[in-house]
Amino acid sequence: MSSSSHLEQHGSYIIHMDKSAIPAPFLNHDSWYASTLASLSNQYGNAPIHLYTYKHVLDGFSAVLSKSHLDQLVTIPGHIATYPEQFGQLHTTHTSKFLGLKNHAGLWPAGSFGDDMIIGIIDSGIWPESESFNDHGMPPVPSRWRGNCERGTEFNSSNCNRKLIGARSFSKAIKQLNLTISMPGDYDSPRDFFGHGTHTSSTAAGSRVENVDYFGYAKGTATGVAPLARLAMYKVLFLNDTLEAAASDTLAGMDQAIEDGVDLMSLSLGFQELTFADNPIAVGSFAAMEKGIFVSCSAANDGPESYTIQNGAPWITTVGAGTVDRSFLASVKFSNGVVTITGKSFYPEDLLVSGVSLYHGHDNASKNCENNSLDSNDVSMKIVFCSFNNKTKVDDQMEEVYRSGAKGAIFATDSAQFLFPQDFYMPFVAISPIDGGKVEEYLTTSLEASVDIKFQITKLGTKPAPQVADFSSRGPSKRAPWVLKPDILAPGVDILAAWVPNRREVPIGDDYLFTDYTLSSGTSMASPHVVGVAALLKSAHRDWSSAAIRSAMMTTADVIDNANGQILDLANGTSGTPLDFGSGHINPNKALDPGLVYEIKVEDYVNFLCALNYTSQQIKVITRRSNYRCDQANLDLNYPSFIVILNNTNTTRYVFKRMLTNVVDSQSVYRAAIWAPSGMKVVVEPMTLTFGSKYSKAGFTMEVEIDLSGYRAKTDYIGNYGYLSWYEVDGKHVVRSPIVSAFAI
Structure with a gap:
């Protein structure tokens, strides 16, 4: 909001309070917060504006306050911290x-x-x-x-x-x-x-x-x-x-x-x-x-x-x-009847392109489709072929075709995988540079080049995927690099789902x-x-915690x-690497029956915050716990993945401690199997774990030693990774965790 000599700047803030400090006269925290806001004075007469009182996510409220309000607020008993509004x-x-x-x-x-x-x-x-x-x-x-x-x-x-x-x-x-x-x-x-x-x-x-x-x-x-x-x-x-x-x-x-x-x-x-x-x-x-x-x-x-x-x-x-x-394609057939290729396209109309003239420029075909290279008189009602050009982005070529007034275009590009549906606002087809070479060869032997294009083709079973x-x-995470993130990979490209029908979309x-x-x-x-x-x-598993659900998904993911x-x-x-895909791509059916899981308790997360050297105020803001004593600070969470943060020496050694929980209704024995790249040494003790009844537990330690000598630059080693897998003896379960290295920043 605007400010002047008689109006203070206001902003929205999130205010964390200590619930245990509520004064005796108040029956509930909401009335305490309302009274607190009402007590804040302002020389210009601008009253605070209450936004929300929070019951679960934090102890406190949010409000629109002036600078003088903030100065008074920090002196009120029970105030812990105030954070300014931010946007996501x-x-x-x-x-x-x-x-x-x-x-x-x-x-x-x-x-x-x-x-x-x-x-x-x-x-x-x-x-x-x-x-x-x-x-x-x-x-x-x-x-x-x-x-x-x-x-x-x-x-x-x-x-x-x-x-x-x-x-x-x-x-x-x-x-x-x-x-x-x-x-x-x-x-x-x-x-x-x-x-x-x-x-x-x-x-x-x-x-x-x-x-x-x-x-x-x-x-x-x-x-x-x-x-x-x-x-x-x-x-x-x-x-x-x-x-x-x-x-x-x-x-x-x-x-x-x-x-x-x-x-x-x-x-x-x-x-x-x-x-x-x-x-x-x-x-x-x-x-x-x-x-x-x-x-x-x-x-x-x-x-x-x-x-x-x-x-x-x-x-x-x-x-x-x-x-x-799954891929979305158009089929392009040339007039000689010999060359037929497919390319990426999302053009959203069942347009009949049959026997349309193909244009490829004049003197310098390599500059075809660069900025202002096309003459509207030459390309009108034609399909333009844009040669592969690593100096001109394909979206810039698209803009040039649109500017010229051509009917459509075929682009030879190595960037087709980066194009989205909204890029195909004209009859566009993106083909590979190799197929582009076939088109150029065709053009050199044809005096009257023309094309047929069939859009709206969906192909399933595309590989690799x-x-x-x-x-x-x-990853890693800047704020907590000692936990490997992301956790897992899931479908996120060209996903079909419901939409609002009254928004201009394509x-x-x-x-x-x-x-x-x-x-x-x-x-x-x-x-x-x-x-x-x-x-x-x-x-399917009503008694599983959130950590158990995440563990099941991670340790059974596809790599x-x-x-x-x-x-x-x-x-x-x-x-x-696991810095890109975490533990792998989610496999729902395998996650249903993981065999073992890595459990994490609430106190473990709090001790992790302690190990991050968070202040008592920051811990109270996150956990709503007063006077928590950081007696067991620990960066080594019982997480289903492992990451070694490297320092500037040639050798980094770290010992992880983990606990596995049996989630099947039978006794079982598991043996460790280690796959590690050159420069990574992994030792697990013990190599065999025995579990009794359901929810029985067994622990192990894993020592990882990274040798950086011999690498021209330490950054060459970032992302090198291996795996620790626990194989069930005479059983079907495999519990796999990535082991990856990275330098902290």
Whole structure:
């Protein structure tokens, strides 16, 4: 807000209070906080504005305050800390088949398709009329549910049903910060304007919908990962100039989700952080974890650089994005009838391109499609062939074709994998440089070159898949590098899911098309896949903790792709590492029966914070615990993965201590198997673990020694990794954990 000589600058703040310091006259904390705000004076007469009182995620409230209010607040007994408002950004159905989910075997029937599980989605709202949220055949809402369906702009209680059982909106903070929501910017209600929340919700738990497609691509039946699970939407993201979430609103949404009784949460957004104490998602998810709520979060889209992970708190399951075995193509046939090639395309119209002239420039074909290289008179009503040119980006070539007024284009490029549906706003086809060479050879022998193009082709079984998406953020975590992040990889590229039908989605020349279902990409799309799998696992194993669910997913994840090779990094075409994909790509059916799990207690996380040298104030902000004594500070969490943070010496040695828990109804014996690269020595003691009845435990130590001598640069060793696998003797279970090295920054 503006300031002047008679008006102080105001801002929104999150205030942490010590609940044990409540004065005797107050009957509850809400009245104490209200009285505290009322007591704050201001020489200009501007009163504080109360936003939210929090019940679960933190002890305290949020409010709009002036500088003089803040100065007074810190002197009030019971005040712990105040953090200024911050803003987070968002980070998208064949995937159920790609994940191996089947109607009559494996995790789907074992987890009752997610029945009775309630998933809270913290996002941009929901479009309740979408067929993905129909409640046909669903039983009554669980009696333990305490939430409701709020009324608001173009939204009322009748929009909820037995699938979408709750919908709320949290916008107080973003409104007070002069970002007032007004049409057509967004709906001041749980209704989704942008589409992101509708997409993530239907991915996690959408109902089965037949005959779904994206303008002729990806035709089939759409279904969420946990199709019988219930959904509750907590809208905290609002579209202004950008889609943003205020920290105060996000905490309020998470707080309400806990109060309402969700079993799981998924957040596909992130905040910048200096510590976990100033990150609203880290703070809110700690409270959720304490109450047995599984929390899945997107890893962010800042890859492929290292140390770009967000949502890296160890009590959060952090998810990276991978490709699936499905590609979208166009077939190009040339007039000689001999050369036929396929290339990537999402052009959304069943356009008949038959016998259309092919243009390839004049004197210097290598400069074809560079800026201002095409003459409108030459290319009108023709398909332009743009030669491979490593000096000109393919999107710049696309802009030149559009400027010239050509009918469409074929691009020879090595960047086709980085193109998204919205890039194909004209009849465009992206082919490989090798196929581009075939086209050039054809052009040299043809006087009247022409092409036929067939769009809307979907190919399944593409290999290799999965690959790590180039945009997916990479580890280690800047804030806690001693825990390997991301935890796991899940589908996050060209995911088909529900969308808002009244938003202009696909550009076609100067016009736009609308759609009920769209293809979207991001770690935003990966997180709801994992929360859906977690809902199935929680339904099948009601006594499993969030740590056990995460462990089951991690230790059974796939590290081999569908071409029987190592999972590749799409950014450079080379083998990925656990810094890219964590423990591997999620395999739901294997996670149903992991054999052993790594459990983590709440106190272990607190001791981890102590080892990070967090102050007592920061620990109190995150845990809401007063006077916690850090007598057992420990960076070595009982985590299902291992990371060695290297120093500047030639040798680094670290000893890990772990405890495994048996989760099957039988006795068992496991033996360790180690695979380690050159320069990494791994010793496990003991090499054999024996388990008695269900929930019996056995511990081991693992010493890892890294020898950096012989490497030209220490950075050459970053990402080198091995595996520790526990094989069940005379049994089927294999419990695998990655061991990776990295330098701290």
